[in-house]
Amino acid sequence: MSKKAEIVKIGRRLYSKGLVTGYEGNISERNGDSILITPSGLCKGYLKEDDIIEINILGEKLAGNGVPSSETALHLKVYREREDIQAIVHAHPPTATGFACAGMGLDQSLTAETVLMLGTVPLVPYGTPSTSELPDTLDGFMGYDALLLANHGAMTVGKTLENAYFLMEQVEQYAKISFVANTLGTPKPLPCDEVDKLMALREKFGINTGDPTVCSRDGQVTLYRFSRNELVNLIQEILNEVGG
Numbered sequence: 001m002s003k004k005a006e007i008v009k010i011g012r013r014l015y016s017k018g019l020v021t022g023y024e025g026n027i028s029e030r031n032g033d034s035i036l037i038t039p040s041g042l043c044k045g046y047l048k049e050d051d052i053i054e055i056n057i058l059g060e061k062l063a064g065n066g067v068p069s070s071e072t073a074l075h076l077k078v079y080r081e082r083e084d085i086q087a088i089v090h091a092h093p094p095t096a097t098g099f100a101c102a103g104m105g106l107d108q109s110l111t112a113e114t115v116l117m118l119g120t121v122p123l124v125p126y127g128t129p130s131t132s133e134l135p136d137t138l139d140g141f142m143g144y145d146a147l148l149l150a151n152h153g154a155m156t157v158g159k160t161l162e163n164a165y166f167l168m169e170q171v172e173q174y175a176k177i178s179f180v181a182n183t184l185g186t187p188k189p190l191p192c193d194e195v196d197k198l199m200a201l202r203e204k205f206g207i208n209t210g211d212p213t214v215c216s217r218d219g220q221v222t223l224y225r226f227s228r229n230e231l232v233n234l235i236q237e238i239l240n241e242v243g244g
């Protein structure tokens with residue numbers, strides 16, 4: 001299947017799963033030195049291969065008829081800063097976007113699957129869509145493969161387009177599970193020693209996005225675990241202070 005055909009297929013899936021509606025969302029994939037990206041102003045559920053636009057890393061159009069996605073700058077920032085990333089999906093999944101509107105990231109270690117695949121999905125501060133403000137909000141969050149964008153939606157990245165798409169499905173699933181668990185009462189996150197075992201599996205599978213942060217100890221107490229990045233930054237800060 002050509003890359004354009006694959007983008008069309010993922011667009012249909014996003015739309016049929018309700019992760020985007022109307023003209024929402026955008027999809028892109030590296031194509032050698034250039035990037036294939038969805039056009040603005042078209043429903044992602046009804047794209048044709050001819051609608052996909054080719055741009056360079058500066059965002060200049062190389063081929064295609066329409067206007068590249070209004071969030072092109074957001075995609076380009078990721079491609080510039082993460083060479084390991086081949087594809088990006090931006091959508092507005094309703095439950096996950098609800099968390100993003102309530103000022104909440106997804107950080108409770110509720111199921112083995114969410115701990116394994118996502119760990120923590122942090123909330124990125126708000127930036128006006130389609131302006132350079134939005135890509136700037138990603139500073140400090142480039143180590144994550146899945147992000148919630150405050151009062152906006154979600155973004156996932158991957159080594160393949162299918163990878164990035166499935167992460168988006170999983171972010172919405174994580175949000176639904178978190179919502180139900182919190183609505184029913186006080187959620188009981190996995191015990192920290194169980195999370196440690198899953199962390200070992202993550203390492204084995206080469207998954208290193210967003211380390212899990214909230215687990216439980218003695219059945220009741222939730223404990224905040226620093227993510228690896230946060231811990232490294234904290235130690236660095238302390239060393240700087242001691243050294244200074």
Ligand SMILES: [Zn+2]
Pocket residue numbers: 025090091092129152153
């Ligand atoms: Zn959006």
